[in-house]
Amino acid sequence: MSNITTAPTPVAGGRAGAKRELPEHFKAYKHIWVFVEQERGQVHPVSWELMGAGRKLADKLKVDLAAVVIGPEGEAARTAALESFCYGADLAYLVSENVLSEYRNESHTKALTDLVNTYKPEILLLGATTLGRDLAGSVATTLLTGLTADCTELDVDADGSLAATRPTFGGSLLCTIYTLNYRPQMATVRPRVMPMPERLARDAARIIIHPLRLLEEDIVTKVLSFMPDRDSAKSNLAYADAVVAGGLGLGSPESFQLVRQLADVLGAEYGCSRPLVQKGWVSSDRQIGQTGKTIRPKLYIAAGISGAIQHRVGVEGADLIVAINTDKNAPIFDFAHIGIVNDAMHLLPALTAAFRARLSPHSRDRIAS
Amino acid sequence: MHSIVSIKQVPDFAQIGVNPLTNTILRQGRRVSSNKTPCLRARPRAYCVKSSPVRSPRSPGSMCSAAPNAARRCCAQSCRALPTMPEASQICRGLITDALRAPLGPVVKWSEQEASVENISKCGVRGSPIIVKRVFAPSPQTERRRMGATKQPTELLMKAILKGRPKLETGLVAQARGL
Numbered sequence: 001m002s003n004i005t006t007a008p009t010p011v012a013g014g015r016a017g018a019k020r021e022l023p024e025h026f027k028a029y030k031h032i033w034v035f036v037e038q039e040r041g042q043v044h045p046v047s048w049e050l051m052g053a054g055r056k057l058a059d060k061l062k063v064d065l066a067a068v069v070i071g072p073e074g075e076a077a078r079t080a081a082l083e084s085f086c087y088g089a090d091l092a093y094l095v096s097e098n099v100l101s102e103y104r105n106e107s108h109t110k111a112l113t114d115l116v117n118t119y120k121p122e123i124l125l126l127g128a129t130t131l132g133r134d135l136a137g138s139v140a141t142t143l144l145t146g147l148t149a150d151c152t153e154l155d156v157d158a159d160g161s162l163a164a165t166r167p168t169f170g171g172s173l174l175c176t177i178y179t180l181n182y183r184p185q186m187a188t189v190r191p192r193v194m195p196m197p198e199r200l201a202r203d204a205a206r207i208i209i210h211p212l213r214l215l216e217e218d219i220v221t222k223v224l225s226f227m228p229d230r231d232s233a234k235s236n237l238a239y240a241d242a243v244v245a246g247g248l249g250l251g252s253p254e255s256f257q258l259v260r261q262l263a264d265v266l267g268a269e270y271g272c273s274r275p276l277v278q279k280g281w282v283s284s285d286r287q288i289g290q291t292g293k294t295i296r297p298k299l300y301i302a303a304g305i306s307g308a309i310q311h312r313v314g315v316e317g318a319d320l321i322v323a324i325n326t327d328k329n330a331p332i333f334d335f336a337h338i339g340i341v342n343d344a345m346h347l348l349p350a351l352t353a354a355f356r357a358r359l360s361p362h363s364r365d366r367i368a369s
Numbered sequence: 370m371h372s373i374v375s376i377k378q379v380p381d382f383a384q385i386g387v388n389p390l391t392n393t394i395l396r397q398g399r400r401v402s403s404n405k406t407p408c409l410r411a412r413p414r415a416y417c418v419k420s421s422p423v424r425s426p427r428s429p430g431s432m433c434s435a436a437p438n439a440a441r442r443c444c445a446q447s448c449r450a451l452p453t454m455p456e457a458s459q460i461c462r463g464l465i466t467d468a469l470r471a472p473l474g475p476v477v478k479w480s481e482q483e484a485s486v487e488n489i490s491k492c493g494v495r496g497s498p499i500i501v502k503r504v505f506a507p508s509p510q511t512e513r514r515r516m517g518a519t520k521q522p523t524e525l526l527m528k529a530i531l532k533g534r535p536k537l538e539t540g541l542v543a544q545a546r547g548l
């Protein structure tokens with residue numbers, strides 16, 4: 001047997017073990033940016049959630065946290081920039097021009113890439129909303145950098161790299177992803193995955209106004225009209241304080257009413273697992289989980305839900321998870337704080353009646369306690 | 370006007386293979402899980418396309434971010450990506466006649482040149498700026514209580530929910546009154 005002199009290179013070159021070798025021109029990239037998403041004068045709350053996460057990263061790296069506000073001329077964009085200081089920003093970049101009054105991929109991509117190329121941030125975070133996803137994808141492509149989408153955890157490594165963790169393979173596994181040798185390191189996070197930081201009244205700090213050289217004639221897409229989605233205000237699941245949800249264990253759309261009744265008594269929002277949406281029992285805006293809403297209520301009651309990982313990732317931020325399931329081995333009991341092995345068909349109506357009595361203004365129990 | 374639908378291949382749930390070198394899910398050469406993608410069942414050979422016309426998306430996983438990315442590369446400005454969340458659209462099953470016709474349908478397979486790939490090392494996992502460092506399973510939560518099948522679970526459960534959480538109860542009362 002002859003000695004093997006040249007070992008074949010592995011197909012992908014053992015990338016997982018790759019070290020950071022940042023090219024010289026990227027070494028100037030510093031500080032953390034959060035894109036403050038606002039449309040029609042409304043800031044999406046995910047932006048403040050990201051500001052909270054960004055603050056922690058910035059403190060660890062000992063760098064600044066900046067807000068990026070892109071919008072039309074006028075008060076709204078400026079107000080958003082000022083508001084960002086109350087959620088922890090050290091400075092804000094503001095691109096405020098009328099070509100940016102409606103979100104369009106092209107104009108917003110130009111504004112954000114211009115900012116990045118001028119001021120060189122090392123980390124750029126965006127909300128994984130419809131707008132944020134659209135923008136993040138094209139900004140990353142234009143800048144030829146990496147993007148980790150839908151992260152559930154953000155941290156910085158010993159060498160200062162962003163360690164972005166996200167579910168992979170339909171959520172059965174988690175993976176931690178690095179953008180070692182490109183800048184900025186980009187990540188998106190879905191609403192409600194990160195906690196909302198406390199708002200602290202703070203004086204305005206630095207606002208850097210950046211002019212955008214872009215004319216309306218240069219943009220091929222035009223917004224012809226704006227049609228608000230009449231259904232979008234229907235469910236407030238993501239921001240509800242209490243949520244009651246049902247799963248396939250309920251057996252029929254009729255039994256799902258039991259979930260709604262308990263939710264009514266608690267003043268809670270109701271939700272469901274994915275199969276109920278697929279069966280058409282419940283509308284899709286009520287789905288909780290990886291491909292539905294992420295929730296962070298104080299109380300989450302799950303009845304007849306097995307607790308599959310794709311459901312779990314959407315509810316783990318709840319302060320108190322109560323599971324009702326007939327199967328004592330159901331995976332939901334692995335992460336519920338209170339588990340009860342019981343038939344939801346009986347327990348739900350009984351619980352509804354008990355809470356109705358307890359929460360009524362005349363409840364003797366409550367006055368006593 | 371043409372439409373391009375980008376299809377993500379998902380291996381069967383029972384068999385997850387992770388490439389130990391790249392920490393990425395093995396997707397090659399596997400039949401697409403038929404119950405997950407019924408609309409594709411009719412054209413299994415369409416998955417054999419080796420090099421795609423658009424360089425591999427730079428973000429793993431999320432097709433929603435990959436779509437605008439692809440649109441930007443292949444059509445610059447005249448194309449608008451419509452990333453669709455899995456739940457937003459209905460899965461449509463083809464007609465049986467289409468299913469029968471499908472195996473005979475032509476599948477266009479591009480070569481590197483035809484796909485205008487200049488540098489193959491920039492394609493696929495190797496060309497991606499991101500690196501999967503670690504793959505792991507989620508860990509179970511620690512603090513928990515389980516109640517067995519009891520005769521009087523309602524009171525017990527309600528008390529357990531409210532015990533030591535005066536704020537929760539006040540909140541619930543306020544919300545319930547608001548209705």
Ligand SMILES: Cc1cc2nc3c(=O)[nH]c(=O)nc-3n(C[C@H](O)[C@H](O)[C@H](O)COP(=O)(O)OP(=O)(O)OC[C@H]3O[C@@H](n4cnc5c(N)ncnc54)[C@H](O)[C@@H]3O)c2cc1C
Pocket residue numbers: 170171246247248249250272273274275276287288289290291292293303304305306307308309310311314324325326327330342343344345
């Ligand atoms: C890519 C991908 C994304 C997904 N995204 C989501 C998502 O966003 N959200 C989501 O929920 N799922 C999602 N899923 C589906 C997920 O994997 C599970 O299939 C789903 O959550 C199961 O729903 P379930 O718990 O209602 O049903 P099942 O798993 O069938 O569980 C029913 C449970 O009810 C219990 N039960 C039966 N009778 C009773 C009774 N009388 N009283 C009390 N308990 C009873 C049973 O013991 C069982 O545990 C996704 C899957 C994939 C592959």
